Amino acid sequence: xxxxxxxxxxxxxxxxxxxxxxxxxxxxxxxxxxxxxxxxxxxxxxxxxxxxxxxxxxxxxxxxxxxxxxxxxxxxxxxxxxxxxxxxxxxxxxxxxxxxxxxxxxxxxxxx
Numbered sequence: 001x002x003x004x005x006x007x008x009x010x011x012x013x014x015x016x017x018x019x020x021x022x023x024x025x026x027x028x029x030x031x032x033x034x035x036x037x038x039x040x041x042x043x044x045x046x047x048x049x050x051x052x053x054x055x056x057x058x059x060x061x062x063x064x065x066x067x068x069x070x071x072x073x074x075x076x077x078x079x080x081x082x083x084x085x086x087x088x089x090x091x092x093x094x095x096x097x098x099x100x101x102x103x104x105x106x107x108x109x110x111x112x
Contacts, residue, residue, distance in 0.1 A: 004047035011040040051100035059093035062086045 014037035021030040046053040062085055070076040 004044050007040050007044035007047055011037055011044055014040055049100070049104065051096060051103050055093050055096035055100055058089050058096055061089045 014033050017033040018030055018037055021027075021033055042053075062082070065082065065085060066076050076082050
């Protein structure tokens with residue numbers, strides 16, 4: 001949790017630098033500090049609850065694949081490997097959620 005708090009502090013500093021550069025008109029510095037802000041927020045979440053972030057990454061990977069490779073001339077939804085990727089991502093994401101449920105039990109399960 002200590003490493004996660006350092007990542008959250010870095011995210012706060014990047015937010016401050018993004019706002020300062022926004023009002024100062026430094027567009028390139030604003031862009032890079034905003035990108036560092038987003039990366040540090042994802043780093044914070046990954047360090048805080050790693051199994052949940054693994055499940056989120058697996059479940060969102062078909063959407064990223066669709067956005068990255070889709071073109072109007074050859075639709076992604078007509079590709080057999082894309083649907084295989086969707087099925088594998090759903091299965092792996094479900095397994096990761098199951099692993100996260102065993103690693104981080106809910107409040108009802110801890111009182112037994």
